[in-house]
Amino acid sequence: MKPSVDRIGDPWGGRVPHGRHEPWPARVDTHLAEGVEAGMVQRWVQAASILHSDGDAMDIAVVDGRMVGVRGRAVDRVNRGRLGPKDLFGWQANASPDRLTRPLVREGGRLVEADWETAMGRVVSRSRELLGEQGPGSIGFYTSGQLFLEEYYTLAVLARAGIGTNHLDGNTRLCTSTAAEALKESFGCDGQPGSYDDIDHADVIALFGHNIAETQPVQWMRVLDRLEGADPPRLLCVDPRPTPVARRAAVHLAPRIGTNVALLNALLHEVIRTDRIDHEYVRTHTVGFDELAARVEDCTPEWAAGICDVPASRIVEAAELLGTADRLLSTVLQGVYQSHQATAAAVQVNNLHLIRGMLGRPGAGVFQMNGQPTAQNTRECGADGDLPGFRNWQNDAHVEDLARVWNVEPSTIPHYAPPTHALQMFRYAEQGSIRMLWISGTNPAVSLPELSRIRSILAQERLFVVVQDLFLTETAWYADVVLPAATWGEKTGTFTNADRTVHLSDKAVEPPGEARPDLDIFLDYARRMDFRDKDGGPLITWHDPESAFEAWKRCSADRPCDYTGLSYGMLRGGSGIQWPVNGQAPGGTERLYTHGITWAHPDVCENYGKDLVTGAADSAVEYRSLNPDGKAMIKAAAYLPPHEAPTRDHPFQLTTGRTLYHFHTRTKTGRAPQLNAAAPDVWVEASADDAARAGLGEGDLVEVSTPRGTLQGRLRVTGLRPGVLFVPFHYGYWDTPTGVGPEPTVPGRAANETTITDWDPASKQPVFKTAAAALTLVARGDGTPAPAPTTTASAPTAPHGVPATTGGPAAHATQESAISRDTEEGDR
Amino acid sequence: MNGIKLALRTLHHGERDLVDDLMKLSERHRTEHEIHHVATDVAIWSREHVQRLADTATHYDLDLDGPPGNSSPGLFAALRKKASEVTGNRPEPGLLLLRDLRETHLAATYNSLHWEMLAQAAQASKDTRLLALASSCHPRTLRQMRWTNTMIKNLSPQLLTSL
Ligand code: SF4
Numbered sequence: 001m002k003p004s005v006d007r008i009g010d011p012w013g014g015r016v017p018h019g020r021h022e023p024w025p026a027r028v029d030t031h032l033a034e035g036v037e038a039g040m041v042q043r044w045v046q047a048a049s050i051l052h053s054d055g056d057a058m059d060i061a062v063v064d065g066r067m068v069g070v071r072g073r074a075v076d077r078v079n080r081g082r083l084g085p086k087d088l089f090g091w092q093a094n095a096s097p098d099r100l101t102r103p104l105v106r107e108g109g110r111l112v113e114a115d116w117e118t119a120m121g122r123v124v125s126r127s128r129e130l131l132g133e134q135g136p137g138s139i140g141f142y143t144s145g146q147l148f149l150e151e152y153y154t155l156a157v158l159a160r161a162g163i164g165t166n167h168l169d170g171n172t173r174l175c176t177s178t179a180a181e182a183l184k185e186s187f188g189c190d191g192q193p194g195s196y197d198d199i200d201h202a203d204v205i206a207l208f209g210h211n212i213a214e215t216q217p218v219q220w221m222r223v224l225d226r227l228e229g230a231d232p233p234r235l236l237c238v239d240p241r242p243t244p245v246a247r248r249a250a251v252h253l254a255p256r257i258g259t260n261v262a263l264l265n266a267l268l269h270e271v272i273r274t275d276r277i278d279h280e281y282v283r284t285h286t287v288g289f290d291e292l293a294a295r296v297e298d299c300t301p302e303w304a305a306g307i308c309d310v311p312a313s314r315i316v317e318a319a320e321l322l323g324t325a326d327r328l329l330s331t332v333l334q335g336v337y338q339s340h341q342a343t344a345a346a347v348q349v350n351n352l353h354l355i356r357g358m359l360g361r362p363g364a365g366v367f368q369m370n371g372q373p374t375a376q377n378t379r380e381c382g383a384d385g386d387l388p389g390f391r392n393w394q395n396d397a398h399v400e401d402l403a404r405v406w407n408v409e410p411s412t413i414p415h416y417a418p419p420t421h422a423l424q425m426f427r428y429a430e431q432g433s434i435r436m437l438w439i440s441g442t443n444p445a446v447s448l449p450e451l452s453r454i455r456s457i458l459a460q461e462r463l464f465v466v467v468q469d470l471f472l473t474e475t476a477w478y479a480d481v482v483l484p485a486a487t488w489g490e491k492t493g494t495f496t497n498a499d500r501t502v503h504l505s506d507k508a509v510e511p512p513g514e515a516r517p518d519l520d521i522f523l524d525y526a527r528r529m530d531f532r533d534k535d536g537g538p539l540i541t542w543h544d545p546e547s548a549f550e551a552w553k554r555c556s557a558d559r560p561c562d563y564t565g566l567s568y569g570m571l572r573g574g575s576g577i578q579w580p581v582n583g584q585a586p587g588g589t590e591r592l593y594t595h596g597i598t599w600a601h602p603d604v605c606e607n608y609g610k611d612l613v614t615g616a617a618d619s620a621v622e623y624r625s626l627n628p629d630g631k632a633m634i635k636a637a638a639y640l641p642p643h644e645a646p647t648r649d650h651p652f653q654l655t656t657g658r659t660l661y662h663f664h665t666r667t668k669t670g671r672a673p674q675l676n677a678a679a680p681d682v683w684v685e686a687s688a689d690d691a692a693r694a695g696l697g698e699g700d701l702v703e704v705s706t707p708r709g710t711l712q713g714r715l716r717v718t719g720l721r722p723g724v725l726f727v728p729f730h731y732g733y734w735d736t737p738t739g740v741g742p743e744p745t746v747p748g749r750a751a752n753e754t755t756i757t758d759w760d761p762a763s764k765q766p767v768f769k770t771a772a773a774a775l776t777l778v779a780r781g782d783g784t785p786a787p788a789p790t791t792t793a794s795a796p797t798a799p800h801g802v803p804a805t806t807g808g809p810a811a812h813a814t815q816e817s818a819i820s821r822d823t824e825e826g827d828r
Numbered sequence: 829m830n831g832i833k834l835a836l837r838t839l840h841h842g843e844r845d846l847v848d849d850l851m852k853l854s855e856r857h858r859t860e861h862e863i864h865h866v867a868t869d870v871a872i873w874s875r876e877h878v879q880r881l882a883d884t885a886t887h888y889d890l891d892l893d894g895p896p897g898n899s900s901p902g903l904f905a906a907l908r909k910k911a912s913e914v915t916g917n918r919p920e921p922g923l924l925l926l927r928d929l930r931e932t933h934l935a936a937t938y939n940s941l942h943w944e945m946l947a948q949a950a951q952a953s954k955d956t957r958l959l960a961l962a963s964s965c966h967p968r969t970l971r972q973m974r975w976t977n978t979m980i981k982n983l984s985p986q987l988l989t990s991l
Contacts, residue, residue, distance in 0.1 A: 433990030
């Protein structure tokens with residue numbers, strides 16, 4: 001029996017309860033296009049999701065060279081066959097009729113079709129000109145969090161050693177750079193300590209600014225299954241919105257936006273005051289405890305209550321939960337990373353685990369989550385502001401080692417300063433020192449803050465813009481050359497999820513028209529530019545995904561993210577494997593730091609740390625004296641007020657975020673009918689109190705304005721914390737009449753029209769969550785409710801009149817438990 | 829005793845100057861968003877230092893002012909802000925930025941040396957009040973220096989090679 005479930009109306013599907021310390025039972029989710037039966041599928045091709053950071057393993061169904069559906073992989077450790085709504089329906093976007101099928105070049109101000117020869121010729125001749133006139137610092141690369149490992153690595157080699165530029169970053173800067181920085185600050189090195197299996201073992205799960213139900217729906221299914229099973233965990237939720245997590249939490253704290261450090265300092269204060277500390281762990285494995293204890297001494301719950309506007313008693317309850325946990329699992333995401341004092345706050349969560357000795361055992365783990373699906377690979381491969389293989393740009397031995405791998409002189413690889421972060425690259429372009437920007441797989445004209453500024457930078461005559469993407473995005477409108485790319489399902493490669501699990505994703509169908517895999521485009525560019533190593537041989541010696549993977553393995557050897565024991569053969573047919581995989585750990589590594597801290601030694605560590613307030617870099621000497629033996633570092637931080645506070649003119653705090661049915665700038669999810677129908681347009685959320693005070697109701701058309709810009713949307717009244725407005729981010733303009741941005745006839749729609757240009761000084765992650773904003777009525781509603789889902793944190797407080805979000809027959813997917821699957825296979 | 833008064837006075841002066849430098853840096857370089865925000869954040873430290881120096885000074889028969897006001901940036905600041913926006917998309921302001929960072933760095937270094945002197949004098953005279961003051965303020969002065977130093981280091985390769 002295969003129950004069929006509307007996975008828009010019931011996004012998490014049915015429960016398969018499991019008790020504590022029991023393995024999570026499989027449940028295989030399948031969605032096939034209308035009229036296609038399982039028996040008609042000619043091939044099932046192994047893949048994994050790139051629509052969020054879980055990397056849910058799945059098989060793509062192929063009929064006559066077309067994708068016709070997906071099915072979860074029951075054997076996989078990450079999802080045990082389950083798929084989220086984005087996984088189930090997102091694949092349809094691949095076949096959209098508006099895919100780019102030929103390169104475009106700008107002629108007389110307009111983009112016109114061209115062949116690859118012409119398009120690449122222009123990119124290469126502009127690159128050569130700029131290298132000759134201005135040097136490598138005039139060229140920058142801004143990539144994605146959705147390409148494959150092989151592609152990032154190739155890009156990193158060609159940018160850093162071929163061009164020799166320091167300007168290479170990914171949009172992972174917007175979603176995951178704080179995770180990486182927080183891990184480096186505490187453990188000296190990036191790499192998630194825990195494993196998703198920790199969900200099966202924890203007795204307390206604390207989610208800090210992490211709406212896991214919408215951002216990682218499959219792992220939320222796992223939590224839900226535990227909540228229904230024996231000995232369920234208790235949840236702590238820190239979030240200003242009434243998320244599905246908040247509804248199931250034992251304690252929910254909804255602090256004022258921008259006050260995370262104050263709240264965490266109070267939680268640490270309580271844990272230390274009640275002496276719920278693993279003194280042995282602190283002594284053996286950490287440095288810096290005394291400073292933390294001194295720093296939080298005055299941070300009482302009453303003190304924090306004043307700043308965060310949550311009851312002190314609730315903070316005490318939360319601290320009890322954290323302090324009495326036997327196996328504590330914490331997760332952190334954008335509510336912390338895209339907010340004020342991002343790194344400082346994320347590091348305090350690490351501190352909580354260090355002082356409680358909650359690391360390296362089943363159920364005791366910390367997740368500094370990733371937003372983007374292949375974010376981990378940009379970090380490992382050095383495509384996001386780090387050097388490949390977690391090498392330390394300040395450590396000459398590391399740079400020499402990298403130069404040896406690439407067979408170039410160390411001076412070829414820029415390492416006089418940290419790799420330039422994304423927002424600084426746009427600043428250099430604004431000033432005119434960067435003259436060429438190659439944007440691959442991302443859409444900054446929607447996703448970066450203060451969009452009018454970003455549009456004016458991209459529109460500059462002197463800036464040569466190359467855009468490599470699937471569709472004519474808002475950003476592509478500004479390009480001088482547009483390169484049509486193949487995507488997931490149309491190319492082969494590997495990628496790594498938030499818990500270090502590496503998956504292989506195979507090519508299932510041909511890309512449309514002349515679209516090419518990103519890897520082929522980068523290799524073509526490298527060949528045309530004729531990049532050479534120091535002996536005159538070609539700098540890039542590989543030619544396809546598997547040979548690129550083998551090259552990466554050599555670069556990762558003996559580094560923490562060691563892939564040397566992996567191969568395409570091992571990944572194909574089986575399940576994902578967690579790095580490091582090498583001689584000592586041939587089957588992969590489930591948890592890091594099981595026997596103390598491994599990679600923080602001064603000779604090994606990925607960076608020497610930064611000042612959490614100023615971002616000033618510490619030197620090797622300072623690091624050595626602070627941490628000579630390479631222990632974990634407990635780093636205290638004082639609370640600072642946010643940079644933009646509400647005023648009389650802008651009385652609200654505006655926060656933005658991702659929601660269940662859309663991903664990134666909706667280039668794919670907006671083209672998947674079921675996902676688009678569930679959340680077709682932007683909306684604005686306000687609390688019932690604030691709406692009543694302003695005389696506003698469900699469905700009223702409102703304007704949100706900040707000193708940077710405005711947007712309009714219909715109002716949804718929810719259980720959000722008073723004083724806050726929420727707008728889902730990344731609604732853009734490709735599906736509006738202008739196609740590119742707001743105009744007199746098309747009001748602002750993207751949340752980033754309004755967000756502030758400001759970033760965390762340590763991680764350089766932009767702040768998308770602390771703008772001060774005003775809310776005004778544009779037009780009374782006509783009875784149409786806001787286009788916001790009712791199944792999520794956007795659920796209306798007064799449900800009458802708002803129809804429930806459902807998907808109808810087109811959104812049905814089957815789910816079959818492992819047992820019925822066995823019998824069925826037995827039947828055959 | 830007079831030497832200590834002198835040191836307090838000099839530091840008080842120096843920290844007030846640094847507040848001024850940092851606020852100028854912040855306003856003049858509004859389009860350098862990180863500079864703008866962090867300069868404002870670390871100016872708070874110097875403001876606090878000025879206040880604590882003034883409080884301590886009363887024990888030494890010395891009357892020093894509190895920190896400079898910060899509420900209205902005034903006409904000049906408004907002009908500087910406009911200027912920073914107008915020139916925000918040209919390369920030359922990069923040089924101005926490096927110069928302002930250098931001046932701020934030197935001002936912080938100057939203060940750091942004086943905190944050092946004050947701490948030494950406090951040790952010699954077994955003055956625990958002074959020692960406590962210096963040891964709680966001096967680390968933040970060092971952080972201000974490290975910040976300006978880091979920014980100069982990170983920005984100068986691009987700004988100086990692109991002219
Ligand atoms: S939508 Fe934002 S948070 Fe999510 S993956 Fe994209 S950049 Fe990261």
